[in-house]
Amino acid sequence: MGFWRSRKGNVAMIAALASPLILGGAAFGADSTYWYFRDLELQAAADAAAYAAAIEMRAGRSSTLVRAAASREGASNGFDSSLGTMTVNTPPTSGAHQGPKAVEVIMTERQERFFSGLFNTGDVIAQARSVAIYESASNACVLALHPSASRSASVSGSGSLTLTGCTLMSNSVAADALYIGGSGRLSTPCVISVGGVSIRPNGLTMSECANPVVQAPPVADPYASIPEPAVPSGGCQNDNRTTLTPGRYCNGMNLRGTVTLQPGVYYLERGTFRANANAIIAGTGVTIFFADGVDSHFNGNAQINLTGPTSGTYSGILFFGSRSSSGEDHVFNGTADSGMTGAIYFPADDVEYSGNFSGSNGCTQVIGSTVSWTGNATVAVDCSDFGMTTLPAAQLIKMVE
Numbered sequence: 001m002g003f004w005r006s007r008k009g010n011v012a013m014i015a016a017l018a019s020p021l022i023l024g025g026a027a028f029g030a031d032s033t034y035w036y037f038r039d040l041e042l043q044a045a046a047d048a049a050a051y052a053a054a055i056e057m058r059a060g061r062s063s064t065l066v067r068a069a070a071s072r073e074g075a076s077n078g079f080d081s082s083l084g085t086m087t088v089n090t091p092p093t094s095g096a097h098q099g100p101k102a103v104e105v106i107m108t109e110r111q112e113r114f115f116s117g118l119f120n121t122g123d124v125i126a127q128a129r130s131v132a133i134y135e136s137a138s139n140a141c142v143l144a145l146h147p148s149a150s151r152s153a154s155v156s157g158s159g160s161l162t163l164t165g166c167t168l169m170s171n172s173v174a175a176d177a178l179y180i181g182g183s184g185r186l187s188t189p190c191v192i193s194v195g196g197v198s199i200r201p202n203g204l205t206m207s208e209c210a211n212p213v214v215q216a217p218p219v220a221d222p223y224a225s226i227p228e229p230a231v232p233s234g235g236c237q238n239d240n241r242t243t244l245t246p247g248r249y250c251n252g253m254n255l256r257g258t259v260t261l262q263p264g265v266y267y268l269e270r271g272t273f274r275a276n277a278n279a280i281i282a283g284t285g286v287t288i289f290f291a292d293g294v295d296s297h298f299n300g301n302a303q304i305n306l307t308g309p310t311s312g313t314y315s316g317i318l319f320f321g322s323r324s325s326s327g328e329d330h331v332f333n334g335t336a337d338s339g340m341t342g343a344i345y346f347p348a349d350d351v352e353y354s355g356n357f358s359g360s361n362g363c364t365q366v367i368g369s370t371v372s373w374t375g376n377a378t379v380a381v382d383c384s385d386f387g388m389t390t391l392p393a394a395q396l397i398k399m400v401e
Helices: 010-058 061-076
Strands: 083-087 102-111 124-136 139-144 151-153 160-164 167-170 178-180 184-190 191-194 198-200 204-206 247-249 253-254 258-261 264-268 272-275 279-285 286-288 295-298 303-307 317-321 329-332 337-351 364-373 376-380 394-397
Touching: 010 061, 010 083, 010 124, 061 083, 061 102, 124 364, 139 151, 139 160, 139 286, 151 167, 160 167, 178 191, 191 204, 364 376
Parallel strands: 139 167, 139 364, 151 178, 151 364, 160 184, 160 376, 167 191, 178 198, 184 204, 247 264, 253 272, 258 279, 264 286, 272 295, 279 303, 286 317, 295 329, 303 337, 317 337, 329 337, 337 364
Antiparallel strands: 083 102, 102 124, 124 394
16 A cells, blocks of 8 residues: 555656657647748748749740749749649739739648657648739830840930930840930930930930939830731722722832821731822821831821821731831831821831821820931820820839738
């Protein structure tokens, strides 16, 4: 009986009985600390992947390249694809930012067990989600798309260009990608260049930027998703008439006298689009497409009043140059009482804009491989009433979720 009443060794017995609980708690505590820090690392990897994907989206890259950038950046920031999966959604499938300028990255990862594996072999799954958006901080109305040309965007000669509420933007990496020379003058809220700038003294007045923005990220072609028109069926149209109808013009257009263009798409093959001296050319709801090999020339004495469509596939586009063009020249001259309202869009061609005119209410957009401006004009940014697409220049990337 004395044996059972003895209290000697009780502490050791209790300790022995409690040791599995103590060891288990320590094991889960150690693993939980690891899992917590791994969750932080996984979130950082998701954030980096979303940010990289948004950069590619901002530059107009394909969905394949967007996903590749996210995968690459996620891996370089610690995401282990052998332990989990990464999903990239453009646009996001949930949350408050499901617009076309947003990207969502979701990472799931199986967490490794160390000490706790002695007590529980079930999977521990961690998840991280990140959403990045890009938004416009500035819009352009003159945009040069060439990635490396010297003086890809320029104001020179005696040109005086005033941009109201919009910028002049160059995608070129050249040191003089944006050039103001001769006695040229540019007044604008800001100028933005992927490369550098070369500006004559007193040639530039900016209302919003203290200095030109250089080394900026390139922006996507704003009309890249618009399909080129198909060759119209039927025969070749005759341009020697006072009223022209949409269709196929097999040798360009040579316009003289008074000519009215009916609404629709005009498909030009070969030759030149020419507005001759003293011609009076008018038309609304017009898109003129230039196939490869077609250039244009507008005589300074021609009076031109053309407006692009305000709806439909080619909304806002007045002139549309083929993306496969071998590099034609398009020379736009004109008098102050002329107007071209809409986008002058030649992504693979050089545009020389020397006319002393702009569109209705200043609404002209000039997008070319290179753009040189030697005429006098005032161009405005708010052209939504004329169906034009906004041309984002400075685009900020934000992490929002």
